[in-house]
Amino acid sequence: MIGELGSFALVLASFCAVISFIPIALGAAKQNQFWARLWKPAMLVTFFGFTAALLLLGYAFLTNDFSIVYVANHSNRSLPDFYKVSAIWGSHEGSMLLWIWTICAWSLCYGIFSRDEANFKSNVFAAMLGIIGLLGLFLIFTSNPFARNLPFYPLDGKDLNPILQDIGMIFHPPLLFLGYAGLALVFCLGIAGLVKGKLLSQEVSSLTTVSVITWLFLTAGNMLGSWWAYNELGWGGWWFWDPVENSSFIPWLLMTGQLHALLLLRYNQKLLRTVIACSIFGFAFCLIGTFIVRSGVIQSVHAFASDPNRGNFLLCILALIVLPAIFYFATKFNKVSEPKDSSFTIAEISVIFGVLLLVFSSLCILFGTLYPLIYQAVWNGSLSIGAPYFNSIFVPMVVLAAILISAAQLRYSRWPIWAGVVCWSIAIACYCGFMTANNSPVYTALGVFSASAIVLSGICRIIQYKNQINWFALVAHLGIAVSILGVVGDTQYQHEAVVRMGPGYGRPLGDLIFVYDRTAKVDYPSFYADEGHVMVLNDEEEVLTELYPQRQTFKSNGMQMTAAGISHGFFRDLYVSMGNKLSSTDYLVRLSIKPLVSWIWLGGCLMLLSAIFFFVRRRKNV
Known part of the structure; x- marks a missing residue:
């Protein structure tokens, strides 16, 4: 019953958004208040529909409803409840539902708290409902999280991916999705400003507030993702220039550029066109990142899906949203109101160059991310840009x-x-x-x-x-x-070294000595592990700290993971991770001294x- 109710809620919310955004846009264009204000009931129905779907999916995880494919593939009975909740966004279908819900939540908050002019708000909500509707249709037709396993379903699930069983993954995706949802609202505010040809002071204030909060969520999401990679993946790094990492970093750069442009816009209406352009392209790059993550065109530890059909659907959504926006921006460019005074102070010139620098950096990263994919598609070859x-x-x-x-x-x-x-x-x-x-x-x-x-x-x-x-x-x-x-x-x-170590082995590194004391067998509800005990000594052979790296094996699927032993410090971190087992007692061990990494x-x-x-x-x- 949960699956049917969830699917009904998705269909109701998505089709409500799809059938309402055109009448609202036409009503705003023709100053028809009845149709223009239709966004209020439409947005409420859409929000409560997606909220119901999200809660029902969470209930299915907590009650171990393995008749639902998504639950069976990403949970099991022994998984702690807090990981069952985070499993909602642990893969493609659930994370997509969470993203759409955050867009609805952003929209509702904007509708409640903003004091923008009524017709401006109608244009914003027309665009928002169009985006929500298209993404909702994508969810229903290609990625329904309530698809059934019937008539036969497993008695237990496959488990959540071990690399996602970490506190960083509980908070990292929701923070990024809140940022991505904010980009959608910024996009819609930019489109509404484009329709109007100008932004009044209150509308600039709304755009600034939304942009700052969006930038905060993107900053927090990228920062927490970097911290998770450092602590969880066992390779000792915090940024790999992975295509999926770049997909979240590019919108952050553009939002940073837009915030700087808004400094001038707030006081003298300069750079309005730049602000609108950043609004459009920030969300456009967000959609491109969604395509990269969910289409299967790249292989990454961060990637969600590998279905080309989903990629084709996402390309259609990208075209339907971004191409009309770019075309409309091009046709309205000269009609967007900006002050005739073209003189700039030194501070304003610095801001302008800063915006251009951030935009150029975004384009360079986008080129490095997409060029290998284009090369593979056009020339059928393999190319790596690292x-x-x-x-x-x-x-x-x-x-x-x-x-x-x-x-x-x-x-x-x-x-x-x-x-x-x-x-x-x-x-x-x-x-x-x-x-x-x-x-x-x-x-x-x-x-x-x-x-x-x-x-x-x-x-x-x-x-x-x-x-x-x-x-x-x-x-x-x-x-x-x-x-x-x-x-x-x-x-x-x-200082870093990859060495063979076992009980009794010692290795000097920098001004320290790492001594492998022993290996212990440990058992947890979801995994068992070989746990190393590594002592860190100074040059006088005094013990400074003790580290406990693990080589974990998960019981549900036999997957092996490395859990690093880390001593966090203000001036340096000490980092030890266990690799492959080389003999009955010895392991390949990575030793690192990382100054200022925190x-x-x-x-x-x-x-x-x-x-x-x-x-x-x-x-x-x-």
Whole structure:
């Protein structure tokens, strides 16, 4: 019965969205209030329909209803309840349902809390219902999470993928989906502004608020995904430039660019066209990322599905949503209202170059992500674009971004202060790059220069203008500097060795000694494991900490996983992971000393914290 009720709720909600968005759009165009305000009942029916479907799917997981294919494939009776809940979005069908529901939730919140003009809101909801309807049809016809196993179904399920049985995977997907749903609302606000040809101050305020919250969710989602990869996958890295990772990073870059463009739009209506373009292409790249993740065109630990038919359906949705938006933007470009005064201050020029830099970075990453797929489709060959390409593009971008950030923060300062910031930044960079032991003096110097310039210019800004500071921007930029230092510390100063170890083995690494003491057998409800006991000693052979890496075997499917033993520290992490078993007692073991790696996520936390200053300042101005 749960499956039938869930399918009914999906059909009701999806078709309500599909059949209502055209009358609402026409009503808004013709100023017909009856049809224009139809979005209220349509949105309520759509929201409650998808909410009912999501709750019913959760109930099916909690009650072990293995007559539903999706539940049988991604759960079992011994799975803890909190993982059963997270299994809802553990694969393609459920995660798609969650994404559509978050779009509905965003829409309802906007309808309740925004004070935008009625006709503007009608245009926003017409576009939102169209998006929800198309995605709902995709779910019904290609990815129904309530499909049945009848008449025969298993007594127990296959289990949730072991790599998803982690706290990071409980929160990482919902945060990203909330960000993606925010991109859909930003897209619709941009389309409504395009229809109107301008944005009033209240509409700019709504767009800014939605954009900041969307940026927060994307930041949190990317940060938590990186943290999960570092802690769970056992390879010791935190970013692989994987196509799926890039698919979430590109929209973040575009949203960051849009936030900077909104700085000018809020005060003098400049860059309205740029804001609308970022709104359209941010969601367009989100849909492209959805196609990459769910079509099977790439193989990734993050990918959800491998059905080409779903990919074709997603391409159709992409075309139906994005191509008309781009065409409409092109035809309305010259009619979008912008001030005739084309003069810009130094600060505004810095913002404009910053936006262009972020957009260009997005395009470079998109090219590196899609070109191997295009090459394979057109020339039927195999081509790989890896970290060297992305690093060679992104490192100069980071340096340029740091220079622009510093210029913006020093915009009211006199030239001696500018000279002091530049000289000190170069001096610190040269010392770290060429006077310390690191993997690449050039990359180290560039990274340290970027972080130093941002921090020093921010300090000068605080000292000179205590009462005229945009703390949202200042703290966010400080977070970027801290993350840059974390990246430099981990990539340029880490010590790593992959060695054979067993009881009694010791290995010096850096200023430490790793001693493999023993291996123990441990048993948990869902897996059993060989657990290593590794002691970390200083040069005086005093025990600093003890690490317990595991080689896990899951009982439900026999899948083996590596769980690293990690000692987290403010200045460095100690990281040990167990690889393949080489003999009855010995394993292939990865030993790592990772300076400042935790600063990568500390910087992300500062970026999230910066939003508090935005909303506090916003409340004071109300």
